[in-house]
Amino acid sequence: MEKFIYIALFAPLVGSLVAALFSMQPKNAFTGWFTSFMLAVSMIASLNLLQHVYTTDETLNVVLFEWIVSGSLNIPMGFVVDHVSVVMMTVVTVVSTMVHIHSIGYMEHDKGFNRYFSYLSAFVFSMLVLVMSDNFAVLFIGWEGVGVCSWLLIGFWYHKESASWAANEAFIMNRVGDLGLLLGMFLIYWNIGSLQYDVVFANVASLETSTLTWIGILLFVGAMGKSAQFPLHTWLADAMEGPTPVSALIHAATMVTAGVYLVIRSNELYALIPEVGYGIACLGAFVAIFAATMALVNNDMKRIIAYSTLSQLGYMFVAAGLGAYWVALFHLATHAFFKSVLFLGAGNVMHAMDDELDIRKMGGLHQKMKATSIIMFVASLALAGIFPLAGFFSKDKILEAAFNADAYILWATLWITAGLTAFYSFRLVFKIFFGKQNYSDEQFHPHEAKSFVIAAMLPLAVLAVIAGWFEHAFIDFVTKILPSWEASNTASSTVWILILVTSAIAIGGIAVAYVKYFKGDGFSKEWENKAIYKLLINQYYVPQFYEKFVSKPYYAMSVWFFKVVEIKIIDNTIDSIARFIYKLGTNIRVIQSGNLSTSLRLMVTGLIMGLVFALVLAVI
Incomplete structure (x- = not known):
């Protein structure tokens, strides 16, 4: 029965990916009927799994691959088909299949026909991942x-x-x-x-x-x-x-x-x-x-x-x-x-x-x-x-x-x-x-x-x-x-x-x-x-409450953070550091004169400073 699990799960994804190939092209009825067909395949697989679980009371587990393994954390990309998930799978695929077929007529004259079916099938795939996960x-x-x-x-x-x-x-x-x-x-x-x-x-x-x-x-x-x-x-x-x-x-x-x-x-x-x-x-x-x-x-x-x-x-x-x-x-x-x-x-x-x-x-x-x-x-x-x-x-x-x-x-x-x-x-x-x-x-x-x-x-x-x-x-x-x-x-x-x-x-x-x-x-x-x-x-004025006491204050706070924290503090701090480094570089650049005597004096000065620093560390 493992093959039915993969068919039920991935058939909508196949439909979505195929429809996506035509997403930027003019309407093609093929995308609507193909995605609907793939949903019907997923529905039939789900019904087969429902019958199997109903008659045998067996819980089916599959691991697609090991997903996250780090120390004691081990999370497989695993799926389970039991008495609860198979009911959800059946409901999702039955309704989705009929919605896909209905959509062929509903979206008939829409310019985004192909893109729509790609999105719709991707949604069904995501929903099946949700309900089948273990x-x-x-x-x-x-x-x-x-x-x-x-x-x-x-x-x-x-x-x-x-x-x-x-x-x-x-x-x-x-x-x-x-x-x-x-x-x-x-x-x-x-x-x-x-x-x-x-x-x-x-x-x-x-x-x-x-x-x-x-x-x-x-x-x-x-x-x-x-x-x-x-x-x-x-x-x-x-x-x-x-x-x-x-x-x-x-x-x-x-x-x-x-x-x-x-x-x-x-x-x-x-x-x-x-x-x-x-x-x-x-x-x-x-x-x-x-x-x-x-x-x-x-x-x-x-x-x-x-x-x-x-x-x-x-x-x-x-x-x-x-x-x-x-x-x-x-x-x-x-x-x-x-x-x-x-x-x-x-x-x-x-x-x-x-x-x-x-x-x-x-x-x-x-x-x-x-x-x-x-x-x-x-x-x-x-x-x-x-x-x-x-x-x-x-x-x-x-x-x-x-x-x-x-x-x-x-x-x-x-x-x-x-x-x-x-x-x-x-x-x-x-x-x-x-x-x-x-x-x-x-x-x-x-x-x-x-x-x-x-x-x-x-x-x-x-x-x-x-x-x-x-x-x-x-x-x-x-x-x-x-x-x-x-x-x-x-x-x-x-x-x-x-x-x-x-x-x-x-x-x-x-x-x-x-x-x-x-x-x-x-x-x-x-x-x-x-x-x-x-x-x-007015929906008990809840949307108005959100607008007045959540959205607008949050927007005002965001503007304040942008103008004060982002620009005046963060941006100015970073710009000040950049200006300091640039100015320091400008002032130090004069020592790179190319004169051999000047370079030797700088080397000796550096050597003396290094020896003094080492001596101080030794004494301490």
Whole structure:
């Protein structure tokens, strides 16, 4: 099976390198189809590995080469395929393959077509390095790789100032989190002497609680940056400046879930520090409702879906923080399917509406885009957690985990968020596809996407429906290495009550959206003048806070350091040394007269000074 590991890992890299050969040439459809084919090869290899691990329970380890060997430090370029990593590999490659195929249609008329596919495949390769690594150092290589590729993809249309700014914001904010991850890795090596997962997790129990706490916090700081958790969250919505299929891949199924994967992978560490885990769960619950409230009023189609992703990541961290690691992984997988297809559907709508994003300027598109409408409707039902779609099974388990842990405030927060999620999801669908038409036929000419684009969306839509049906098989599979969480404190009747209550608020959210946006024209204009609306539409003024109290003071401090420290102190000091040496050389140059008598006198003088110096040293 070793060959399948290499095929799954390196097929996207081959596609990326081949596409890069054509990067400066005019659009060549070959690059799109070749990279998609290589992703399909990687997907098939991943599915083969999934079947092998499922049937044999065997963990596969390979060492590509010895990477860093220095003294006691030994870090191989090693990869592991076990019950957790193979699930991530499958999710990443399935979604990536469909996104690549969809992108062929979406980027059809873009001048950077070839370059786009090179970047996209390089991102998938980096993500696979991240999830397949068998140690923290190789994970960090993939971690930084997806960061670089996301910078390239978010700022793909670099001629737009907004795209360049968003790419830089995402890159810099992730570097803040990455510093935490690096410090956590340093602490691990300092105390254990290895970065190999198996060695680290076999020895964490021997560490002091304070050391474990710091390691857990620092690793989670890295997760906060990558998974856009408060306060490192503002980059995610701004990252919608990139091509929409990029959002379907990066901001739904892959990079933003890397932080959740890191916590799940480090479960043996976090199990020893439940207080840190509870803190993670509290922050996750806050982010869930925090992002959901911002999605309620936003009118940018992609930003609404981005805030939804942020909210659902909060759900995942609640499960992981409370020790229900397999539940977090389960929701990660189901969310990847329905959220990625929502983004791809949004891309279809953008093409149909000449890149329009304001949902207030849409309406009535169902008749002209029936396939996209139905797919996004089904994906929204899954996101809302309606039975029997995938989101129902995974989201309900997270609520059950919160209730079982006696974290009733967290449960109530997630329960309210479930209602908000259902409302804003169907506000989006009804405003786009139903209700009255809010555009002129002279201005826009909506049309359905190409058949192969819809075909690429269908597998994800089907998985958004049926993925939850495999809950018990998923539990049996991943709990071979993850803790087996069960709702031991919750009676069966209580579980059914929780399910009914959660389903009720989700259906209620859809009903309110139906009344307001399908039957009616939404809330009155007076609502937009209220303080709460202004608070939500301005993202709780967090970006303004960063601009006023972080960016501008940092810029002012940088200018001061440049003018005072850099120029007046450092540059002047160096220039003064240079002037002194030059002047000294000018003054001494006169002794190089070429006169033999003068040279002999200087030699004798030097000899006498040397003898005197030697005599003084001898006396001392």
